[in-house]
Amino acid sequence: DAKTTQPNSMESNEEEPVHLPCNHSTISGTDYIHWYRQLPSQGPEYVIHGLTSNVNNRMASLAIAEDRKSSTLILHRATLRDAAVYYCIRREKLTFGTGTRLTIIP
């Protein structure tokens, strides 16, 4: 199966770091890992992606396991605007699982 595995939901306190895990144990060596998020009533928006090395951008960091079977999206300081469904996907097919619904507690 080309899909990834993520927890259905997570909660975090505002202004604290959030670590969102993803398992992709059958990923091929050339397939990129992408993360998207979906705010209520909107289309998905890109967050970050990587192949083997850890990646940082203005929104988040992506830590990829050495064996590439799992990865973790890191939001360094969660805000209320980060409440969304986060999807980890294998870019080769651009197919989505059910994602992780992140709730931020004020």
Next chain:
Amino acid sequence: NAGVTQTPKFQVLKTGQSMTLQCAQDMNHNSMYWYRQDPGMGLRLIYYSASEGTTDKGEVPNGYNVSRLNKREFSLRLESAAPSQTSVYFCASSEMGQKGMNTEAFFGQGTRLTVV
């Protein structure tokens, strides 16, 4: 920047009616996609077009047809709408191939379709 534009934004159909959902992108992308999202679910791929002139089935193609009209436009047609096709439909575009793998995909804002 327009990005990916979907029309219409909302639509109500009666069972058995037909309609075409339109999608256009202005980023010169080769690949385009159609998804549906049911309440509380993730996006499921209906059809995709890796490049102009090609289309392929995704996870849930039954009841739908697509047309890649040109590089910019990718339409989704429901020939005989059924209540089970009530959903939010999203279109996306991206580069293709290895360049596509290393760049982001862009999504439209969705079309909310209700079939009664």
